[in-house]
Amino acid sequence: MTVTLADVAARARVSPATVSRVLNGNYPVAASTRERVLRAVDELDYVLNGPASSLAAATSDLVGILVNDIADPFFGIMAGAAQTEISGQEGSGRAGGEKLAVVCNTGGSPGRELTYLTLLQRQRAAAVVLTGGALEDPDHIAAMAAKLAKLADAGTRVVLCGRPPLPGSEAVVAALAFDNRGGGRRLTEHLLALGHRRIGYVAGPPERTTTRHRLEGHRAALAAAGIDEDQSQVTVHGPYARRSGYDATLELLRRDPDLTAIVAANDTVALGACAALRDQGLRIPEDISVAGFDDLPFSVDAVPALTTVRLPLHEAGARAGRLAMGNEAPPPGGIATIGAELMARASTAPPRKG
Amino acid sequence: MTVTLADVAARARVSPATVSRVLNGNYPVAASTRERVLRAVDELDYVLNGPASSLAAATSDLVGILVNDIADPFFGIMAGAAQTEISGQEGSGRAGGEKLAVVCNTGGSPGRELTYLTLLQRQRAAAVVLTGGALEDPDHIAAMAAKLAKLADAGTRVVLCGRPPLPGSEAVVAALAFDNRGGGRRLTEHLLALGHRRIGYVAGPPERTTTRHRLEGHRAALAAAGIDEDQSQVTVHGPYARRSGYDATLELLRRDPDLTAIVAANDTVALGACAALRDQGLRIPEDISVAGFDDLPFSVDAVPALTTVRLPLHEAGARAGRLAMGNEAPPPGGIATIGAELMARASTAPPRKG
DNA sequence: CTGTTAGCGCGTTCAC
DNA sequence: GTGAACGCGCTAACAG
Numbered sequence: 001m002t003v004t005l006a007d008v009a010a011r012a013r014v015s016p017a018t019v020s021r022v023l024n025g026n027y028p029v030a031a032s033t034r035e036r037v038l039r040a041v042d043e044l045d046y047v048l049n050g051p052a053s054s055l056a057a058a059t060s061d062l063v064g065i066l067v068n069d070i071a072d073p074f075f076g077i078m079a080g081a082a083q084t085e086i087s088g089q090e091g092s093g094r095a096g097g098e099k100l101a102v103v104c105n106t107g108g109s110p111g112r113e114l115t116y117l118t119l120l121q122r123q124r125a126a127a128v129v130l131t132g133g134a135l136e137d138p139d140h141i142a143a144m145a146a147k148l149a150k151l152a153d154a155g156t157r158v159v160l161c162g163r164p165p166l167p168g169s170e171a172v173v174a175a176l177a178f179d180n181r182g183g184g185r186r187l188t189e190h191l192l193a194l195g196h197r198r199i200g201y202v203a204g205p206p207e208r209t210t211t212r213h214r215l216e217g218h219r220a221a222l223a224a225a226g227i228d229e230d231q232s233q234v235t236v237h238g239p240y241a242r243r244s245g246y247d248a249t250l251e252l253l254r255r256d257p258d259l260t261a262i263v264a265a266n267d268t269v270a271l272g273a274c275a276a277l278r279d280q281g282l283r284i285p286e287d288i289s290v291a292g293f294d295d296l297p298f299s300v301d302a303v304p305a306l307t308t309v310r311l312p313l314h315e316a317g318a319r320a321g322r323l324a325m326g327n328e329a330p331p332p333g334g335i336a337t338i339g340a341e342l343m344a345r346a347s348t349a350p351p352r353k354g
Numbered sequence: 355m356t357v358t359l360a361d362v363a364a365r366a367r368v369s370p371a372t373v374s375r376v377l378n379g380n381y382p383v384a385a386s387t388r389e390r391v392l393r394a395v396d397e398l399d400y401v402l403n404g405p406a407s408s409l410a411a412a413t414s415d416l417v418g419i420l421v422n423d424i425a426d427p428f429f430g431i432m433a434g435a436a437q438t439e440i441s442g443q444e445g446s447g448r449a450g451g452e453k454l455a456v457v458c459n460t461g462g463s464p465g466r467e468l469t470y471l472t473l474l475q476r477q478r479a480a481a482v483v484l485t486g487g488a489l490e491d492p493d494h495i496a497a498m499a500a501k502l503a504k505l506a507d508a509g510t511r512v513v514l515c516g517r518p519p520l521p522g523s524e525a526v527v528a529a530l531a532f533d534n535r536g537g538g539r540r541l542t543e544h545l546l547a548l549g550h551r552r553i554g555y556v557a558g559p560p561e562r563t564t565t566r567h568r569l570e571g572h573r574a575a576l577a578a579a580g581i582d583e584d585q586s587q588v589t590v591h592g593p594y595a596r597r598s599g600y601d602a603t604l605e606l607l608r609r610d611p612d613l614t615a616i617v618a619a620n621d622t623v624a625l626g627a628c629a630a631l632r633d634q635g636l637r638i639p640e641d642i643s644v645a646g647f648d649d650l651p652f653s654v655d656a657v658p659a660l661t662t663v664r665l666p667l668h669e670a671g672a673r674a675g676r677l678a679m680g681n682e683a684p685p686p687g688g689i690a691t692i693g694a695e696l697m698a699r700a701s702t703a704p705p706r707k708g
Numbered sequence: 709c710t711g712t713t714a715g716c717g718c719g720t721t722c723a724c
Numbered sequence: 725g726t727g728a729a730c731g732c733g734c735t736a737a738c739a740g
Contacts, residue, residue, distance in 0.1 A: 002508060004717060015727045020719060030725060045504070050476040051414060052717035054405035055732050061473075070434045070457065076425035083424070083459045087466070100473045102456040103424065105437045112441070119415075119454045122404040150399070154356060242651055271655045278657075297596055301625045303632075303657035358733060369711045374735060384709060406733035409716050712739080717732105724727080 003044045012040035023048060025097070054124060059155065063101045063324055064120040065129045066113060070105040072240070073296050074266065078131050078161060078317035079103045085321025086127075099126060099325070108205075110140045117147050120156070127157035127324035131317070133210030134163050141167065148172060161320035162311070164209050165335050174323045174330040176316050176338055180210055180293075183309035183340025184217025187291055188263065190307070190342055192225045194350045196261040196289065200252035201235045202245055202273060204265035211237070211265060214293060218263060240265060245272025253280060260288060260351035267292035267299045267308055274302065274347070285349035295343050304346035311340055357398045366394035377402060379451065408478060413509065417455045417678055418474040419483045420467060424459040426594070426622065427650050432485050432515060432671035433457045439675025440481075453480060453679070462559075462593075464494045471501050474510070481511035481678035485671070487564030488517050495521065502526060515674035516665075518563050519689050528677045528684040530670050530692055534564055534647075537663035537694025538571025541645055542617065544661070544696055546579045548704045550615040550643065554606035555589045556599055556627060558619035565591070565619060568647060572617060594619060599626025607634060614642060614705035621646035621653045621662055628656065628701070639703035649697050658700035665694055 009016040014033060021027040022037045029037075040046075054060040063086050067075035086101035104120075106113040120128055128151060134144070145166055148158050152171030160166070160175035191199055201218055204211035219231055236251050238244030245264055249272070252259060262277075264270035270292030274284055282288050284304055292299060295310035316338055322328035363370040368387060375381040376391045383391075394400075408414040417440050421429035440455035458474075460467040474482055482505060488498070499520055502512050506525030514520070514529035545553055555572055558565035573585055590605050592598030599618055603626070606613060616631075618624035624646030628638055636642050638658055646653060649664035670692055676682035 006717080016718075017720080017728080018726060021726090024719080028725065033725080047472060048476050049409070049478070049717050050473075051405040051408035051478060052732095053719070055403070055409050055734085056717075056719040058719095058732070060405060062477075064456075069430075070424070070437070071427050071430035073425050073427060073430075076423075076427070076430055080424045080459050080461070084461065087469075098469065098473065100458075100470075100477070102418075102458060104454075104456060105434050107434070107438065115441075115452065116454075118401060119404075119452065121401050123416075123454070124403070124405060150401075242655065268652075271652060275655045298622075298625060298652055301596065301629045360733080370734075371712080371736085372710060375710085378735085382709065387710080403733050406716095407735070409718085410733075410735040412716070412735095710740085712737105714735100714737085716735085719732085720730085722727105722729085724725105 003046050004049070005046075008037065008040045008044055008046050011044060012037045058124065060124045060126060061097075061099045062120065062123050062125045063099045063127045063129070064116065064125050065101065065103040066106055066116055066131060067103055068106055068108040068132045069240070070103065072268065074294055074313065075131055077313040078320070081314045081317030082129055082131075082161065082321035082324070085318045085327075086325055101321075110135050110137065114143060114147060117144075117151065121147070121151050121154065124154065125151075125156050127159065129159045129161055129320050129324050130163055131161045131320070132163060133208045134166070136207045136209060136212065157324055157326065159320050159323045161316055162313075162338075164213075170334075172334060174320075175335045176320055177335065178311050178316070178338050179340045180213035181217040181220070183293065183311070183342070184214040185221045186217075186340075186342045187293070187307075187309050188218045188221035190344055191261050191263070191289065191291065191348060192221060194289070194348060196351050197227065198256060198259050198261075199234065200249075200256065200259045200262045201231070202248040202252070202262060202264045202269050203235055203237045204240050204269075206237050214265060234259065238269075240269060242268050242272035242275075245269035246276045247272075249273040249276035250280075261290070261348065262288065263291050265293060267294045267296045267306060270299075270306055270308070271302065284347055287352065289348040289351070291348055300345070302347070307345045307348040308343050309340045310343050312338060357400050358403070359400075362391065362394045362398055362400050365398060366391045412478065414478045414480060415451075415453045416474065416477050416479045417453050417481045417483070418470065418479050419455065419457040420460055420470055420485060421457055422460055422462040422486045423594070424457065428620065428648055428667065429485055431667040432674070435668045435671030436483055436485075436515065436675035436678070439672045440679055455675075464489050464491065468497060468501060471498075471505065475501070475505050475508065478508065479505075479510050481513065483513045483515055483674050483678050484517055485515045485674070486517060487562045488520070490561045490563060490566065511678050511680065513674050513677045515670055516667075516692075518567075524688075526688060529689045530674055530677075531689065532665050532670070532692050533694045534567035535571040535574070537647065537665070537696070538568040539575045540571075540694075540696045541647070541661075541663050542572045542575035544698055545615050545617070545643065545645065545702060546575060548643070548702060550705050551581065552610060552613050552615075553588065554603075554610065554613045554616045555585070556602040556606070556616060556618045556623050557589055557591045558594050558623075560591050568619060588613065592623075594623060596622050596626035596629075599623035600630045601626075603627040603630035604634075615644070615702070616642065617645050619647060621648045621650045621660060624653075624660055624662070625656065639701055641706065643702040643705070645702055654699070656701070661699045661702040662697050663694045664697050666692060
């Protein structure tokens with residue numbers, strides 16, 4: 001039924017071992033033999049049996065990329081860059097020694113995250129890239145650290161991209177962490193410099209590193225400016241979604257109608273915030289300023305163009321891909337912090353005098 | 355080093371076969387035995403060897419989802435829905451009989467598309483879902499048809515989602531095609547009803563089914579309204595990207611400054627078009643109307659809100675996932691057309707008199 | 709309900 | 725430079 005290595009060997013009048021050698025290209029083979037084998041492969045339309053070769057070699061060419069939300073370009077950009085770096089730019093359809101780079105959508109669920117890791121472990125994946133913020137629940141952290149240690153132990157390269165180093169797991173090849181705290185601080189400093197004092201904050205889901213770090217940066221800037229009031233009144237948490245920005249903004253306005261600026265957990269949330277403000281008849285930035293985070297492609301096209309913090313998602317993803325392939329030396333200590341740059345645009349302006 | 359089925363069997367004082375049976379849950383096993391085995395699995399932290407079991411069973415739990423651009427929510431939404439349907443909503447980290455749903459980013463390259471299919475074939479994937487428009491190059495169509503036939507032959511379920519049925523391949527379980535032609539026609543009819551007569555069109559890349567069908571719908575509406583001039587003057591092709599919409603719009607304005615409306619290949623392109631128009635000092639929709647396609651989440655938040663055509667991406671992806679799992683009966687003839695609904699919003703209005 | 713026996717298809721020592 | 729033999733870890737018949 002299905003053609004095997006032995007069939008190819010018979011047709012090429014060589015031994016199975018030789019066929020294996022030309023296919024893997026790791027041993028010297030006479031040019032004439034190699035050609036004969038390749039021809040037989042073509043004529044028979046032979047496709048290597050992945051499971052069999054993985055079993056025999058005790059490794060596979062699978063590389064998993066985990067994302068929290070595949071419908072969010074934040075993850076799509078990183079994953080795409082990593083995948084390109086791993087699978088190679090072009091493809092002939094032949095499929096030589098390529099890796100199979102593959103993205104897995106956890107939906108932000110810790111259970112699914114662990115399940116995917118187990119599934120990848122089961123496949124003896126060559127590498128795993130974890131993108132985006134992590135959940136800070138102690139149980140989950142412990143479970144993740146244990147799982148990653150086991151993966152690393154089995155020879156799987158583990159790379160973190162846009163995620164802070166996991167406490168208690170030195171099993172990781174490299175962690176590329178975004179400077180969310182610094183970015184958050186600079187963004188709020190920008191607002192403070194414009195003269196804002198009453199700033200609402202639409203935060204991401206609690207217990208996520210990304211959420212916490214951005215919020216900490218925000219509050220650090222406020223504290224440095226001598227704004228010491230309790231911020232919990234003007235902070236609302238919610239998922240990283242447009243809808244959340246919309247609802248939270250209405251809530252913030254209800255709590256404090258005198259806010260002169262709103263900082264959102266990310267650009268998507270900021271867009272929802274803008275919609276809510278418009279629906280309330282408020283003009284941006286004349287009546288109220290808005291800022292986001294990430295600088296996703298659509299942010300520059302928003303009206304008004306969104307002030308935000310740029311994260312080099314593409315570069316980070318590509319670098320993670322290279323690290324996963326072993327094509328780049330890990331940073332010193334295995335940890336690199338990736339800068340976050342303020343992009344001041346039209347959605348922020350000085351508050352109204354009055 | 356790594357613990358195997360035999361280790362578990364020894365610890366549970368049963369035969370390897372029994373362990374296999376409780377793990378796969380396909381044979382009756384005494385409750386007491388099953389519990390003993392499960393405990394041993396836990397104590398030993400055993401993880402099934404995927405390649406070995408795939409080899410023995412001649413099937414795998416891998417399901418591939420191919421997308422043209424993972425950074426584009428159009429694909430992200432479909433892929434996410436399909437993946438959820440396949441992998442299940444929740445996850446305990448245990449990984450029982452779950453499938454490993456996995457998305458592969460072709461970047462729109464035919465070579466990479468074939469490479470990924472070969473890689474999935476090599477893994478003996480349980481199913482493959484192809485999303486989005488297809489390339490119309492005859493060679494590529496033939497190669498794809500052959501490849502899909504071979505996959506189907508090897509027991510892999512093939513499902514098309516948002517892609518028209520492949521001519522010459524009846525190997526496909528089901529094809530869910532979007533009504534791009536109908537949607538395109540209704541959109542342009544809407545513009546015509548508003549009074550527009552000079553309409554520019556920013557098309558997608560040539561030789562893509564999606565591009566062609568949307569354009570055909572557009573032109574069908576024009577023809578039905580008696581507008582028979584050569585449309586090639588007011589049509590510009592480009593990738594499905596923001597930048598393309600920007601550049602193409604400038605080009606269209608140069609060719610015909612009297613355009614009263616611009617139809618874009620999709621919402622992302624439409625956003626770029628809007629940016630270009632604003633940069634030219636034109637107001638939307640007072641000076642010129644703009645329309646997109648897909649109704650991605652951000653489109654309703656654009657300013658002004660974007661008139662577009664809604665595609666039920668989530669539903670289509672979920673259905674494709676169910677079809678891939680064999681959890682839903684294929685439509686009659688294996689082909690279903692999915693409706694596209696006009697969403698008339700603020701970015702379109704009657705043209706200026708004068 | 710459970711143990712025994714064979715392979716699944718390939719990579720990898722060894723010899724030659 | 726090439727072939728022969730063995731085993732990777734598991735599932736699928738068969739018994740019993």
